[in-house]
Amino acid sequence: MRYTEFTPYDIVLLLQGLSVTLWLFVASTLIGGALGLGFAVVRYYRVLLLRQLVHGLAELLKNSPVLVQLFLVFFGLPVLMKINLTPSQAALITLSGNTAAFVYVIAVSAIEAISRDQIEAARVFGLTRWTILRRVIAPQALAFAIGPLTGLLVNQLQVTSLISVIGVIDLTKVGHILNLRTLKPFIVWAVVGALYYLTAKAVAYAGSRLERRLRAHTDWKGV
Amino acid sequence: MGFDLSILAKHVPFLLEGLWLTTVVCLGALAGSIVLGIVVAACRTAASPLARRLSAIYVDVFRNIPFIVQLFFFYFGLPEVGIYIEAAPTGIIALSIAGGAYTSDVIRAGILAIEPGILEAAEVSGLTRRKIFTMVILPIALRTSIRPLGAVCVNLVLTSSVLSTITLNELTGSAKIVAAETFRPFEVYAALLIAYACLTYAVSGLFGALHRHVNRHTAGEVA
Structure with a gap:
């Protein structure tokens, strides 16, 4: 017996798929964001050797297809290192690494966007390096980077489909499973596409709200 | 078993065939997306509100839905409506439509950057609207947008790896076969990663050279 019709359970299935996508998206964003920031700080403090290594790695990750990176981690790593990786683990490692490479680039340009004078002024006031990074550089860099970061996140959401x-x-x-069962590609892929579209729009909306709040201090408040 | 690249040697001709297919598909998709991008950019900067609205929806939809979902929509959907074409043309069509959304944004930015004085001069000279677009606006817009077009092309090359999921044996597809035959996935995919990085590096170098060549007389104005 073959169920070629859509059933109410298919909605549950779609939502389950969406939750897996969202879970991996959020987890890889958090891990990748932290890693990318770490890379950027390494570059900011000009740590010898590590800096070149980080830069080379980021370039390589940015300039190769995510699909190949996935295959390298999922098929290649277990054979080379004789370990076992589940598909979710491999996906999390790859997506985090990929996000880190792009966050690194955005963070570096955001840090460089802050004028040297401010940092010199902060030094003259006798602030420590850590306080300068936390109180002077980080808030401004975040306000600068939030736009590109939103764009990156919308993109990374789509990359999770791989x-x-x-x-x-x-x-x-x-979507693939439903498509094979019902043989109604137009409906299935349109629904899947719509779900991705709405999620991407939600991410973009959250990003623009956050950006407005972070930039609120630069608004003209009147005399 | 350690890391041993020499086992790849006898599979190089097979991989080069895949590279050739990747090149053909990317060139086809680049041509397709530039043509589509010009048409859509013309619509987005047109006077008619309907054309502007429709083209904006197209760009929004195809930028916010993952490429693999679009690809499956066409690959499984086209036979449904009686269009039987092979994987390669399907891939070129899907890549062109997805790339067209990005290309149109780039060309639109180029059009919007043109000085109004140039357009006024063209209107005063009595040129028809069609002539103004094809002989004045387009050459200037394309010339200034070569560098961002290079970035779109790099993305096309990376995205073309997804075509391996619809049984198209381009570079990634043939690497999958080699990995299965040799059972050395790490070596194969690591080499593939480097190969893609070199390929995209060459592509962006090529576009950089083209940009310098086309803009050689206006070096001062166009940075």
Whole structure:
């Protein structure tokens, strides 16, 4: 017996797929963001050797397809290091690394956007290096970077769809399963596409709200 | 078993075939997305509100839905409506439509950057609207947008790896076959990662050279 019709349970299936996509998106964003920031700080303090290594790694990750990175981690790493990786673990490692590379680039340009005078002024006041980084550089760099970061996150959300290829049951994989069962590609992929679209719009909206709040201090408040 | 690249040697001709297919698909998609991008950019900067609205929706939709979902929509959907084409043309069409959204944004920015004085001069000279667009606006807009077009092309090359999921044996697809045959996935995918990085490096170098060549007389004005 073959169920070629849509059932109410399919909605649950789609939502499950969406939750897997969202979970991996949030987790890889947090890990990748922290890693990328760490890389940027390494560059800011000009740590010898580590700086060149980080830069080279970021360039390599930015200039190669995420699909190949996924294959390298999921198929290559276990064979080379004789370990076991589940598809979700491989996906998390790859997506985090990829996000880190892009966050690094954004963070570096955001730090460089702050004028040297401010840092010199802070030094003259006798602030420590850590206080300068936390109180002077970080707030301004964040306000500068939030726009590009939102763009990056919308992009990374779409990149998560590639993990379906290594067998993670995310939204795209659920779409694939439904498509094979019902043989109604237009409806299935339109619904999956719409879910991705709405999620991306939600991320973009949250980003623009946050940006407005972070930039609120620069608004003209009247005399 | 350690890291041993020499096992790849006898598979190089096979991988080069994949590289050739990647090149052909990318060139086709680049041509397609530039043509589509010019048309859509013309619509987005048109006087008619309807054309502006429709083209904005197209760009919004195709930038916010993952490429793999779009690809499956076409790959499984086209036979449904009686269009039977192979994986390669399907891939070129899907890549062109997705790339067109990004290309149109780049060309639109180029059009909007043109000085109003130039357009007024063209109108005063009595040129028709069609002539103004094809002979005045377009050459200037394309010339200034070569560098961002290079970035779009780099993205096309990276995105073309996704075509391996619809049985198209381009570079990533043939690497998958080699990895399965040799059972040395780490070596294969690590080499592939480097190969893609070199490829995108070459592409952006090529576009940089083109930019310098086309803008050689206006070096002072166009940074």
